[in-house]
Amino acid sequence: MFSVNQYVKARTLKEAYELNQARNSRVMGGMMWMRLGNARVQTIIDISGLGLDQIEETDHVIKIGAMCTLRTLEQRERLRKMYGGAIQEAVRHIVGVQFRNQATVGGSI
Numbered sequence: 001m002f003s004v005n006q007y008v009k010a011r012t013l014k015e016a017y018e019l020n021q022a023r024n025s026r027v028m029g030g031m032m033w034m035r036l037g038n039a040r041v042q043t044i045i046d047i048s049g050l051g052l053d054q055i056e057e058t059d060h061v062i063k064i065g066a067m068c069t070l071r072t073l074e075q076r077e078r079l080r081k082m083y084g085g086a087i088q089e090a091v092r093h094i095v096g097v098q099f100r101n102q103a104t105v106g107g108s109i
């Protein structure tokens with residue numbers, strides 16, 4: 001069973017970072033994996049309000065946010081062109097589209 005004592009929706013990255021310094025805190029991504037485990041979590045930190053679900057592209061840099069879903073990664077055209085479809089191939093076997101719409105890059109790392 002998975003149980004949580006306190007839920008906090010972080011307002012800033014700094015707040016999330018500080019909350020996560022406690023050993024029994026967990027960052028909450030898509031909650032696909034954590035909820036299947038046996039854990040007692042003191043504080044669960046929701047970072048969905050921090051704008052980390054984006055992929056930012058410039059000429060030379062692609063920044064992938066921790067809350068970006070596996071599905072977003074899979075569908076990004078520039079990544080497909082740059083890596084010859086390798087990123088799509090790496091995630092397309094992971095369960096199904098509904099799952100990949102929720103599981104996050106940060107949680108997977």
Ligand SMILES: Cc1cc2nc3c(=O)[nH]c(=O)nc-3n(C[C@H](O)[C@H](O)[C@H](O)COP(=O)(O)OP(=O)(O)OC[C@H]3O[C@@H](n4cnc5c(N)ncnc54)[C@H](O)[C@@H]3O)c2cc1C
Nearest residue numbers: 026027028029030031032033034066094103104106107108
């Ligand atoms: C039925 C099932 C089948 C699966 N099959 C595969 C498979 O075939 N191949 C594969 O590679 N994976 C597979 N997985 C794993 C799946 O890819 C991961 O569960 C998922 O990607 C984790 O992301 P999440 O957002 O759900 O993380 P969560 O479950 O929310 O979190 C997992 C961990 O990551 C931390 N975390 C979460 N979000 C962040 C963040 N944004 N930044 C930092 N830390 C964070 C949490 O604190 C926690 O410790 C499977 C999982 C399930 C449940």
